[in-house]
Amino acid sequence: MKSPISRYFRPEVLREHAYTLASHPEAIKLNQNELPYDLPPELKEELFSRLQALPFQRYPLPQPIALKQRTAEMLGVKPGQIQFANGSNVIIQALILATALRGRVMVLDPTFSVYEIEAKLFGNRVVKIPLNEKDFSLPIAKAFAQIKKTKPNIIFLANPNAPTGNLFSEEALLEIVTRARCLVVVDEAYFQFSQLTLLAQLKRFPNLVLLRTFSKGFGLGGVRVGYLVAREAVAENLSKILLPYCLSTVSESIAHFALDHQEYFKTIIAEVIREREKMVAAMRVLPKIKVFDSAANFILFRVKNAKACFERLLKAGILVRNVSDRGHLKNCLRVSVGKPEENEAFLHALSAV
Incomplete structure (x- = not known):
């Protein structure tokens, strides 16, 4: 039965689903292609001093x-x-x-x-x-x-x-x-x-x-x-x-x-690129995993069962993105490049799946 509220909205709005993403704050977050590092304390202090002067x-x-x-x-x-x-x-x-x-x-x-x-x-x-x-x-x-x-x-x-x-x-x-x-x-x-x-x-x-x-x-x-x-x-x-x-x-x-502070961010980007290449090489050694080339700060890979792999990684404390519901992406997952220790934790968990 339709909600009486539906009469107030265009059909296109009623048909679509809102963009959502599940939150798992307990896990290492490698699901949104974010830069792995927040600003260091000294830069944040400098930034906050600027913000204090804003009207x-x-x-x-x-x-x-x-x-x-x-x-x-x-x-x-x-x-x-x-x-x-x-x-x-x-x-x-x-x-x-x-x-x-x-x-x-x-x-x-x-x-x-x-x-x-x-x-x-x-x-x-x-x-x-x-x-x-x-x-x-x-x-x-x-x-x-x-x-x-x-x-x-x-x-x-x-x-x-x-x-x-x-x-x-x-x-x-x-x-x-x-x-x-x-x-x-x-x-x-x-x-x-x-x-x-x-x-x-x-x-x-x-x-x-x-x-x-x-x-x-x-x-x-x-x-x-x-x-x-x-x-x-x-x-x-x-x-x-x-x-x-x-x-x-x-x-x-x-x-x-x-x-x-562009020079600071350039050093982080260079680290992410190095870590990306290390991750790709390590993942390609693992059996039954297909790893795709990446020019971004994330890696797409295909496994036998994306849903099961996602859940086992999450149980191990690693949050990746399940993208297997889109065209040509059957059983595909996506992992963001994180800090070196986060990437090691991901690789260890993936090898155990």
Whole structure:
């Protein structure tokens, strides 16, 4: 029997499920692709002293002008090419709202689930391009055929892709950008771990949009800072969709702090990359486990029974992500790269499964 409340909501909202994630605070947390280290005490003390000077009763600017200027100088673009928001998820939603209402949104399969969730909430048909099953590479010919057939309103491509972790070539991505007659959003959330970016291509392609976040390489997942880089006209039109004050004064201040300490974060990223390669090598020695290449801060692997493996790892105090409910990911799990001792604990537990 339908709830009487349901009459107040659009059918698209009633059909969808909210994005959820189970919490297991007792376990080593290797399930959300976070940087493994919090700020050290001396940096936190420095940060807190800055925050104490902020006037909390004052609204922030509609857009963080100083942060946009600084980021633009760092990237070699104009400030008008950048839009900040309370996490890149907010920008994903705004891009769909700006381009596709009851239209067509093209995504890869598998990929970051928020693209599909937000697309459906606005009544869009989701056009999926299944990645090649063997290695999750991009089937360019199939992508071209779907672009020609469905004429999408917007395309989302994560690079490195999540949850697979593999990297698509610049050539392949730009072929899609060239063929598409819509915005093509390349989500570079993990680019600090791959060092591949299409930033230099923004001058060539007016429909290319890049997404970035402070959650991964800067370890600020709890602060919620994301931004878009695109042509100025694209950024300007998106600003009409984004709500005013969509980045708090506190978040902006912490983002500035992170940019002040980029060398610290670079050392952590380098450690994560080294640990990733060590983990991949160690996992490939284990029997009955297929490990996929990764250019991100996580590793996808396939086991005989994902549900049983997940539960046994959790019982051993290790929390990973079960992603086996998505296309081509049958019996697949994903593990974030943690601190060296956390990775050792994971490998020990996995070898005992």
